[in-house]
Amino acid sequence: MIQSAEDITHTLHRAVQLHASGDLLEAEKQLRAILESDPLQVQANYYLGTVLLESLQALESLPYFNAALESDPQQAQHWLSYIAALIDAEHYEDAKLVLTYGRDAGLDGKSVDYLEQLLAQRQAESLQLAAKTEAMPAAHMQEKLIQLFLNKRYQVAEAALQPLLATYPKWLVGWKMLSDILLVQKKDARLAASHALALNQDDAQEHCYYGLVLKGQGDLVNAAATFKQAIELQPDYAAAYNNLGIVTKDMGDVAAAVAYYRKALAINPGYASCYSNLLFCLSHTDIVSADDLFIEHRKFGAQYEAVYKSAWPKHSHQADVAKRLHVGFVSADFREHSLANFFEPVLEHLSQVADIALHAYANNAIEDGVTQRLKAKFKYWNKVDDLTDAALAERVRADKIDILVDLDGHTAGNRLISFAMKPAPIQISWLGYLATTGLTAMDYYLADAHLLPPGQFDQQFTEKIVQLPANAPFTPSALSPAVGALPALSNDFITFGCFNRVEKITPSVIKLWSGLLNAVPNSKLLLGAMPKDGSYDGVINELASHAISADRLIIHHRSTMDNYLKLHNLVDICLDTFPSNGVTTTCHAAWMGVPTLCLEGQSLMSRGAMAVMLHLGLPEFVVKSHDDFINKGIDWAEHLQYLSEVRAALRKKFNDSALNQPQFISENLVLALRTMWVRWCKKQPTISFKIPD
Incomplete structure (x- = not known):
């Protein structure tokens, strides 16, 4: 309990700050602590009434406003707030009475006139609502809930909705609003969404919404x-x-997914996000060649650039090779996402470069701790998830961005249509997507010599290739446990593992893995990133068709980062997927002492794991054919002592590699950006180049 007057003053000041910042729940907690010590504290009563009223708890606010008014009737705001609360609590006669008392006490002005008009309006609405017997709250209550949501006061809105839905159980909009609020908070929204669906069973959009939940x-x-x-x-x-x-x-049936995307595009050919989903999905399959995959990406670029290319602006940026560059980064993944493992260490150093001003264009409504860390490193932070593609392009132009960097490619939430409008004179794709964007508006693609050896894969990109010392550094998780001993030394079997997403485990991958498992008696396969039960039955059935029984499988569902990393101490060697490799998973595994056996691919999407192994100085884990894959796996299973030595040394190799040199990579990225800018200033064409040259 708060004891001294000084403590009360300090706590009250803190509560007022919390209220101003929108943290109504914590403000309420602080104010109640004051009133436990001094129930008549005027300001605490007034502010607690205010907090409760803003939390749509008008009835609960009344005794606190009343206490403030009785303690200090000379404050006009005490009268006004109490009357407003009585109106919101639908205590209309009491509100009328207090208004009369207030007038008698000298209360006057526009605020009083407004409350009188509001009282009359609400009384009339109440009579109309009673006549209609509507199954929903009054319009003003719904408007206040919407404002709470827009102001991101999700917990307050959730608490306010619960009693309203108990009173109005057939209020469809309320159930959908509650579902949205729960989803934003990453809570279970299924019950709320199921109530909405039950009220609207014949509506296709309602079913689609429930499916998304x-x-x-x-x-x-x-x-x-x-x-x-x-x-x-x-x-x-x-x-x-x-x-x-x-x-x-997501359940691993990529071929069926492709068919569904094509059906959606047949219905709506201009459905850009679906087109990106199709391209992303095709990049995970072996049903198209690298050449055909490029053609599919070019179709995307041609379709959307045909709309915007004629309107590309003639950029009037000052052609000053030494000017301070304004560099913008666009992503839906400035949050807890694998992108941060690679981007954040570069950003840390990039933010300290004096002649570069960093702009973020964040295309996600949800912010978390990672968002806050990243936000602090940008000079300008723009939240753009509510902007149209045209509005985003206009924002970039207004900000006079010299170089605009796409970090998403064709992954979810991308803004490639804005890039198709060419809002910046130089545009780059990097990190988020291991393939071309298909846009001629995208000038460069950043990679390294292991990913894209000079001249070998240029024909698969509309962009010119710029090679850094490493595509990006990687930051291991702070939750990483110590590297354990090789499990096979104490087990009577070797454990192969994979932590890649289930959609990367194609039938061709399963066939190859099964060949290795059948060639290594008693070996087991740990799958460490499976979705919920039933969602990966196709993978289990496909393995069974190749004589891999369930007792040879160790299944773990997606879990927390610390549990995921601990699983590596059960694995001897990771097996990579193709044509879409694991990159983040390969880096995590390497940090945990587990090398990844992988194929040398013929497209960027299938060279990610190989690049990591080569950066770590482990070419012996990279093979050129399926036969080599099986033979190399057999060989490692027969040389466990050597594999154990690799495991013990791998974390040091990681620390000594280019993957652990964020400052060096950042410095070379700056050189690359400056080289691009100099060429633009001199009106020279875009070309592929290497940094350092």
Whole structure:
């Protein structure tokens, strides 16, 4: 309990600050602590009433406003707030009475006139609502809830909705609002969304919304069934086909997902995000060649650039080779995401470069601790998830960005259509997507010599290739445990492992892995990133078709970072996927002492793991053919002592490699940006080049 007057003053000041910042729950907690010590403290009573009123708890606010008014009736605001609370609590006669008392006490002015008009309006609305017997709260309550949501006061809005929905259980908008609020807070929204669906069973969009909620909770099987129900209700529902493609891909059936995406695009050819989903999915399959995959990406670029290319602005930026560069980064993944492992260490050093001003264009409504860390490193932070593609392009132009960097490619939440409008004179794609964007508006693609050896893969890109010493550094997790001993030395079997997403485990991958498992008696396979039960049955069945029984599989679902990293102490060697490699997973595994056996691919998407192994000085884990893959796996299984030595030395190798030199990579990135800018200033064409040359 707060004791001294000084403590009360300090706590009150803190509560007022919390209230001003929007943290109503903590402000309420601090104010109640004051009133436990001094129930008549005027300001604490007034501010607690205010906090409760803003939290849509008008009835609960009344005794606190009343206490403040009785203690200090000379404060006009005490009268006004109490009357406003009585109106919101629907105590209309009491409000009328207090208004009369206030007038008698000298209360006057526009605020009083407004409250009188509001009282009359609310009384009239109340009579109309009673006559209609509406199954929803009054309009002003709904408006206040919407404002709470827009102001990101999610916990307050959630608490306010609960009693309202108990009173109005058939309020469809309320259930959907509650579901949205829970989703934003990463809470389980299934119950709220199911109530909404029950009230609107015949609506295809309602089924699609419920499917998205199920997907968000990882219930992919039921999400897919719900999207199919939406399609049954509305066969030309392109969004439902797109969402069905997403969950089908997440369950590992990439070929079926491709078909769903194509169906959505047949219905709506201009569905850009679905087109990106299709390209992303195709890059994970072996049903198209590298050449055909490039053609598919060029079709995307041609389709959307045909709309905007004629309107590309003639950039009037000052051609000053030494000027301070304004560099913008666009991403939906400035949050807890694998991108941060590679981008944040570069940003740390880039933010300290005096002749570069960093602008972020964050395309995600949700912010977390990683967002806050990244935000602190940018000079300018722009939240753009609510901007149209044209509005984002206009914002970039208005900010006079010299170089605009795409960090997403064709992954979810990308803003490639804005890039197609060419809002900056120089545009670059980097990190988020291991393939071309397909846009001629994108000038450069950043990589390194292991990923894209000079001249060998240029024909797969619309962009010119710029090679850094390493594509990016990698920051291991602070939760990483110590590297354990090689498990096979104490087990009577060797454990192969994979932590890549299930959609990367194609039938061709399973066939190759099965060949290795069948060639190494008693070996087991640990799959460490499986979605919820039932969502990966296709992988299990495919393995069974190649004589890999369930007792040879060790299944772990997606989990927390610390649990995920601990699993590496159960694995002797990781097996890579193709044509889409694991990159983040390969780096995490290497840090945990587990090398990855991988194929040398013929596209950037299939060279990520190989590049990591080569940076670590482990070419013996890179093979050129499927036969070599099996033979090399057998050989490692027969040389466990050597494999144990590799494991023990791998973390040091990582520390000594280019992957652990963020300052060096950042310095070379700055050189690359400056080289691009000098060429633009001199009106020279874009070319592929290497830094340092």
